[in-house]
Amino acid sequence: MLSPWGISLAVLYVLRKRPVPGTHFSLSVQSIPGILGMNVVFTGLLGVAIALTMDREDGTLLRAKATPNGMLGYLIGRVTSRAAMTIAGLLIILIPAAFLFHGLHLRDFLSWLKLAGILLLGLMATLPIGAILGALFSNAQSIGIISLPMMGLVAISGIFYPITALPGWLQRAAQEFPVYWLGLGMRSVLLPNAMSAAEIGGSWRQPEMIFVLGGWAVIGFLLAPAVLRRMARRESGSSVARRREKARRRQA
Template sequence: MRAGWSRGIIELRHMLSTPQDLWTFFFFTAILLAVTIFMRGSTVEGTSFSLGSMTLPSILGMSIASGGLTNLTQMLTVEREDGTLLRAKAVPDGMLGYLVGKVVLVSGLTLVNIAALLIPGLFLFSGIATGGVGSWLTFAWVLALGLAACLPLGAILGSMFSNPRMMGLIMFPIMGAVGISGIFYPTSALPEWLQGIAQVLPIYWLGLGMRSALLPDGLSAVEIGHSWRHLETLGVLGLWAAFGLTVAPIVLRRMARRESGSSVAARREKAMQRVT
């Protein structure tokens, strides 16, 4: 555990001090901020509240899900191909240390990303309610439970794919889930069957939880059920966390058992053939 913590901090510091990684990281953040700025002139249907101000907390929820589902999946597939996982497997308790390191790294990147969105957003958008202790408590438990729900799912997905070029198979469903989860437009305006699908997914509840933490109580009127539904948010994210934490160790152990020098060499040869 200590080695994993140290590994995660070192990798986080390395990423945040590498210009290329910083550019990739903050470019996407800048795009999201630009999108919300363009939405400031529109209002939430039936209210005078800025759609941009409502979208910002939703994007924070999406960023939590993206960190766990996308970043961790990509890291596992890349480092499975280049042999990093095999080297970790060769060390006593190396897989545990490796996974702890990735959890620390992805969680740290997620916190940096949220800060990069929220801090300028407080100056750019009006109506963000961050003055009360209750808002920050809700923000904290939604963030913690969201990471607990999404990080194991990312580990499961990363264990299923050995080729990082297959990330499109993961990205397209995630993009579809974002589209129906109320991140950029209220889910209550969608057909009921899409609302039902959205409410099964953690992305919807992370967006709702962040909106409940950072928006005025009156905005709950545009949500499904005209409520922030904190108990339902706690329950659904908790179920996803329980599922992921139960299944992820099983899947990861099976994946680690299949790793060998010959399998890594075969993947490297295929990758070289694609490059040439």
């Protein structure tokens, strides 16, 4: 988990002199908040999804089902640990970045508080979706398929380059998903206000950000219980055995 973030930090450090077009601000520094947002999606959403499919394959989930209140305990445990790892991932990027780059707003308590708020909202928007995806895909291999479109989504979400450079229809597509808004939210907290000029509409659009992320959170929390219940209901000894057999054949 450390290494991809380490690599991206190293790349950004090398490119730190390149400015955001039309400004004197470092493009690298501009990217860091977006990377933090991306971390929420990858560590959080994808992490939960992968954990759920793997835990179905090795019987962890069935074990939980065989234990009184085990399913509830399992889900709380998984979500909490994923949230903790997401927060850790964020700090792993943010702390070195604070020393390596100049221009991030990390000096005052208020920006940390806002950062925590956006992170919380981001987790609520992404973790239930991750759980839903994890419940729908039958094994860890097939979940790999969804990481591909996710990369595409990151590419169009203005993480590494301002989204305004993209054609309009791609901008509109990106704005349907949480990755862009998480990045934007993080930028609104960590970058100087003047940088909002590079955004769509020249604004941080915080109310819209809260609205979209909140919307994803609502959808997730509405759907996840039913999808997870369905997944739990279908879990049995023979389904674990069948999946295991499949995995064995794949290896052979």
